[in-house]
Amino acid sequence: MRRLIVAIGFLTRLPVPRIATQDGDFAAAIRLYPLVGLLIGVMVAAVAWTGSLVDPWVGALGGLVAWVAVTGALHLDGLGDVADGLGAAHGRRERLLAVMSDPHAGSFAVVAIGLQLLAKFVLLHLIAGDWRALVAIPAAARIGPLLWAGWLVPLKPEGLGAAIASAARTRDGMGWLLILAGGCVLLPWLVMAPLLIAGFAWWAKAKVGGVTGDVHGAGIELVETGLCLACAVYWAV
Template sequence: MMRGLLIAMGFLTRLPVPAHAYDDPRARADSLAWYPLVGLLLGLLLGVLAWLLRDTASLLSAAMLVAAWVALTGALHLDGLADTADAWVGGMGDREKTLAIMKDPRCGPVGVVAVVLTLMLKFAAVASLGPAPWVALLLAPWLARASLTALFLTTPYVRSGGLGAALADAPRQPCMAALVLSAVGCVLLGWRGIVALALAALVLALGRRACLRRLGGFTGDTAGALAEMVEVAVLVVLAVR
């Protein structure tokens, strides 16, 4: 099971993990249950950085936090967001055309705009969180990765041979346990955690519905887009207070 954690960390972050962790094919499927914990780890790292930057001007601190966020994740989900935005607009409602555009490595203007708007909203939200931003910084990446676990458990993966194909066979019980523990943790954080949990569930439901209508399931790119949308939604709502 620990190899599953290492694989989850290696895929979702740019934190170094031993190369031998990838030798076990079964561990790839087991890694899905560890996604929420990796999100929690990202949130803790961001919270520590926010504490270290507590005496820095709010705008500069927010810019550094968002930059660190992108660096820690390798812009993995931002890439999926860009591809999904391009495909959703360019696909014009056609399933096969949408899937074909998502496979194109080039980024179109819609994808660029989606990434810019996402980073702008994250920056503005982080700058508006006030003197104790750690709760929102903890919840956003945590719930975003938990939403990916929930998405794989409830929705067909339609890209045969894609990066997420191995996760389709993930054991359900550990994944469900991880989601339950994440929900309990959010509730223990008080009203902010409860609001963030409800909001993440809503974004997941809407994103899943859109993917089922257009594709009959989801791809790795749409999963990345979902993670970004959950992060933005949680940050913005908690910043608005």
């Protein structure tokens, strides 16, 4: 329970009780990220479904606002930092890390975040009435960090990427993938989740060279959008 509270406090802006933590709790909380994703999904689904009773676009807007608000734009910030880093680095690793660490948002970050929000808004319009999908998507996307932490090399010796890499265990990732496989019985398009997670790992290794906290955040955002698209295509077909 202690580590779940730590995970909720980090990944969301929901109020959590103040508790005494032990060394390693913050990093080990990664094992419970998908559970926090379920909580995020429930809140997004509730707002989107309620709004869709008025109009699908109202549901999409409500769901998007809830998604950003409950996460505090944490992962959007990571996406923006990665976009800025790649846009300004020109293949230089030192420059990439320096730009990603800069708290200011550049033009690449603004464009990336704007496109991400627009994509989610349009896709939420298509799936806002499917509450099961909206609950499942944030949870499935947060399986990603458990696997990326094991697959990718941390780019900073000290930082979130390095911290959670030490706590990530293969059995946790495999366990959540088995649960995901069960979810595919009800939501067949969830089969895309492992492919999107693996695809992002390949991209991050090729373009960034490893993983940081920002890379984890960017990956969660992109996998969420990919799953929204997969759901929309499934229902359209």
